[in-house]
Amino acid sequence: MIQNDQTKIHNTKVEETNDLLKARASSVQSFGSIDHRLEFVSNVDGVEYINDSKATDENSTWYSLEFMNKPVVWIVGTPDSEIDYDLFADKVESKVKAIICLGAGDESLRSAFHNSVDSFTAASSVSECVRLASELSEDGDVVLFSPACNSFEMFRNYQDRGVKFREAVTLL
Numbered sequence: 059m060i061q062n063d064q065t066k067i068h069n070t071k072v073e074e075t076n077d078l079l080k081a082r083a084s085s086v087q088s089f090g091s092i093d094h095r096l097e098f099v100s101n102v103d104g105v106e107y108i109n110d111s112k113a114t115d116e117n118s119t120w121y122s123l124e125f126m127n128k129p130v131v132w133i134v135g136t137p138d139s140e141i142d143y144d145l146f147a148d149k150v151e152s153k154v155k156a157i158i159c160l161g162a163g164d165e166s167l168r169s170a171f172h173n174s175v176d177s178f179t180a181a182s183s184v185s186e187c188v189r190l191a192s193e194l195s196e197d198g199d200v201v202l203f204s205p206a207c208n209s210f211e212m213f214r215n216y217q218d219r220g221v222k223f224r225e226a227v228t229l230l
Contacts, residue, residue, distance in 0.1 A: 067083070074196060075146065075192040088204075089202065092112075093109075093112075093217070093220065094109055094110070094111040094217060094220035095110060095112040095113075096108060096109075096110050096122060096125065096198070097109040097110070098204065099222070099223070099224050099227045099228075100227050101230075102227070102230045103191070103192075103197060104196070104197030104198055105195045105196070105197065105198075105199050105200070105201060106128070106200040106201070106225045107188075107191075107200075107201045107203075108122075108200055108201065108202045108203065108204075109203050109205060109220050109223050109224055110122045110202060110203055110204035110205075111127050111204075111205065111216045111217070111219045111220030111221070111223060112135075113204040114205065114206075114207060114208045114216055115206065115207070115216065116141055116142070116145050116146075116206050116228075117207035118204070118206070119146070119204045119205070120125075120145055120146060120149065122202060122204045123146065123149035123150075123153055123154070123202070123204070124149060125149060126153055126200055126202060127218075128198055128199055129153070129154075129155045129198065129199045129200070130153050130154045130155065130156075130199070130200055130201075130202050131154075131155060131156045131157075131158065131188045131191045131195045131199055131202070132154045132156070132157050132158070132201070132202050132204065133158045133160055133184075133191060133202065133203040133204070133205070133223075134157060134159055134160065134167065134204065134205055134206055134227075135159075135160050135161060135169065135205030135209050136156070136159055136160065136161040136162060136164050136205060136207070137206070137207030137208075140166065141166070141167075141206060141207065143166065143167060143170035143171065144170075145191075146170075146171075147170075147174070150171050150174045151174050154171075154175055155175060155176050155194075155199070156163070156175055156176055156178070156191075156194040156195075156208040157171055157175050157176040157177070157178050157179075158179055158180070158181055158187045158190050158191055158194070159178075159179070159180040159181070160180075160181060160183075160184065160187050160205065160209070160212075161180075161182065161209065161211075161212060162182075164179075164180045170177050177194050179187045179194075183185045184203075184219065184222040184223050184226050185225075185226040185229070187203070187221070187226075187228055188201070188223065188226035188229075188230065189226075189230075192230055202224075203220075203223045203229055205219070207229075
């Protein structure tokens with residue numbers, strides 16, 4: 059009896075999560091692009107570049123990865139504090155083909171995912187990340203700039219970071 063109740067509770071939570079994700083995807087599509095939040099920047103050689111610089115925490119980035127329906131080259135930041143990368147394990151395993159780490163301190167990220175992706179690299183600037191992403195991606199992929207952290211040591215705020223991403227993409 060207890061296991062059946064637990065299974066029902068689990069199934070209900072899964073259904074609620076799926077309904078929430080469907081509602082979120084629908085609202086994002088109908089609302090249109092918001093600066094720095096799953097913002098379509100450009101399509102270069104069949105690769106979509108998405109600016110999600112507003113994703114300054116793990117939950118925002120998790121939803122952004124969930125929203126992707128093409129192979130992902132993920133540009134992620136390196137936070138000042140520890141992140142529980144287990145949150146992303148399923149998403150990285152099923153959706154991410156390459157990770158580009160922006161900034162220093164990628165050791166915990168590398169140890170969490172180096173066996174889950176085809177390529178793992180680091181870069182010291184947004185323009186270098188975009189250049190590497192263009193080399194690692196192919197027609198039909200998406201480059202997702204979703205840092206999962208703030209980057210106050212490198213940028214004034216997420217808007218500044220997102221503008222630098224847009225500028226780097228336009229130079230491709």
